[in-house]
Amino acid sequence: MEEKIRYFSGPGYGLAGVLSIPDARPGSEPHPGVILCQGYAGLKEGLMPQVAERLSNEGYVTLRFDYRGFGESEGPRHRLMPLEQIEDIRNGLTYLGTRDEVDPERLAIWGTSFGGAHATYTAAVDDRVRCIVSVVGVGDGERWLRCLRREWEWQAFLQELEEDRDQRVLSGQSRRVHPYHIMETTPEGWEFWNETVAANPQRGEVEMPLECADAIIDYKPETVAHEMESPALYVSAELDTLTPLEEQVSLYEESHEPKHYVVIPGVNHHDIYKEPHLSHLLDLSVEWFNEHL
Secondary structure, three states, rough: OEEEEEEOOOOOOEEEEEEEOOOOOOOOOOEEEEEEOOOOOOOOOHHHHHHHHHHOOOOOEEEEEOOOOOOOOOOOOOOOOOHHHHHHHHHHHHHHHHHHOOEEEEEEEEEEHHHHHHHHHHHHHOOOOOEEEEOOOOOOOHHHHHOEEEEEHHHHHHHHHHHHHHHHHHHOOOOOOHHHHOOOOHHHHEEEEEEHHHHOHHHOOOOOOOOOHHHHHHHHHOOOOHOOOEEEEEEEEOOOOOOOOOHHHHHHOOOOOOEEEEEEEOOOOHHHHHOOOHHHHHHHHHHHHHHOO
């Protein structure tokens, strides 16, 4: 069963979400709850319905939602601030804990790409998280954005950011840019974007304030990963050039046991979301949740 819900985060922003609840069985106990965290500038309608369906079939209540400012959620449009998104996730955990169908002592996070970074960071600062699955995640925002550019492109980008900081102080406005102006992407990434826009033309209108880049550069989940007590499964794609393996390895190395690291061979960042690799990824995820929840 699916239920559209709304909860609140930040200064009263209503966040749009979808709760997926396993079919009720007479006398059944409350289920573990898993919050699903999509990647950079992603929406809840992308990959997450497939993840929710599989986890629901396995007995998990899932919550997928739009971060503030994205999709159907309220807030300044397309203003991606990592720590604000962490707040949205933590309030989502609180919402899950209020539901009769959910055991508040068995909450977990499944996150991919930038959401994989969020899974680690949230678990490090919120001891309600019992375990996580982080897929093709990011360990250091600055290193990540830099690795996607040649050196002269990186220096030019830093100059853009400096000019934008001046402009924000003088006018109160940050220049708006395409999401992939901040996160340079691969040919596979552009193919993925074009497929997404074809399915949802409104996605083509998304522009983000350049100030988001400053916040991403300051965002370094690997520096707090050692504070996480939750069991963590990290999954990488062998041929990933969008979030290179060292990003996920840095999170894994800083995490405490129990932890596990898996590399899916022969696939890139976006292949991992397609069959048969998605089913393999979800098999690994279910096995991890079953063991630790």
